[in-house]
Amino acid sequence: MHQLPFADLCREHENYSRYLKYKTYKTASIIYSLGDPIDAIGIVTDGILKAETDTAGGEEMCSAYFEEKDILPEFLYFSGRRSYTYNLVAAKRTTVAWMPASKFEEMIEEDTRMMYSLLLYVSQRGLKNQLLLNCLNYQTIRQRVAFWLVGMDHLYEDGQIPLPVSQTVWANKLHVSRSSLNQELKKMEALGYFRRNSGGLKLLDAEGLSGLL
Incomplete structure (x- = not known):
């Protein structure tokens, strides 16, 4: 069954799209730092973000990329980690639509279509990550x-x-x-x-x- 991507459904949602706040970041901007509280869930609408951590030797290591229509950091938020475990950096000029985390959680609790769409998105991203590891x-x-x-x-x-x-x-x-x-x-x-x-x-x-x- 064909279904619009979760990002599109979220941005067009009749009741919750009004809570989205769009922000644009310059290349190399640090949006959130390690330990910052997670108070919003973002949708990348243009550009690309990366999750960076420092190695024991002080070198920067990229652990994940977030491209157009990716959601973040829902894994951390819904697993109970309410603070960033990495630095979130704009790899290039990037626009993100942010929704307060409480409203995002409320939206998927109330709307079963959104819950199902989010599950599809998370499953596909998990599969992609597994493919990269197996590569x-x-x-x-x-x-x-x-x-x-x-x-x-x-x-x-x-x-x-x-x-x-x-x-x-x-x-x-x-x-x-x-x-x-x-x-x-x-x-x-x-x-x-x-x-x-x-x-x-x-x-x-x-x-x-x-x-x-």
Whole structure:
């Protein structure tokens, strides 16, 4: 059954969309710091955010990205952690629609459609994160790309797969260099596995990709 993404339903909600406050952040802006209280749930409407933590050696490590139509930090909030466990940073100029956490919780409690839509969103994001983790079991860039694409194909019925907002973000998710990923994508496209377009990537040979694994 086709259903609008949770982010769209939330922004169009008859009773609760009025509680959304839109804010735009410059590149590298720290929106929330480690330990800040979670008082609102956000929807990324444009741009990309990243969750950063510091290693024991003082180096910054990105643990997650939040792209357009992603929700945050609902995992922390509903698991009982009411403060940020990372620094939330704008990876580029980004706009976020914020709803008070109490109103967000009230909305999904009252509206079963919203609860169901949020469950779908959380399930899909969890699957995507699991795919990225499992990608690391493969040694070559081609295998990592193939595994990710085959897994993503199950989420999109028409074979049109939306890609991360930039190749740098995709490379970071796959734990490879941007230049290496770019070279491999060109080779795989030339071999007919997929075709890249303005909407992302059109999968052409899912069976062939599966054969690489």
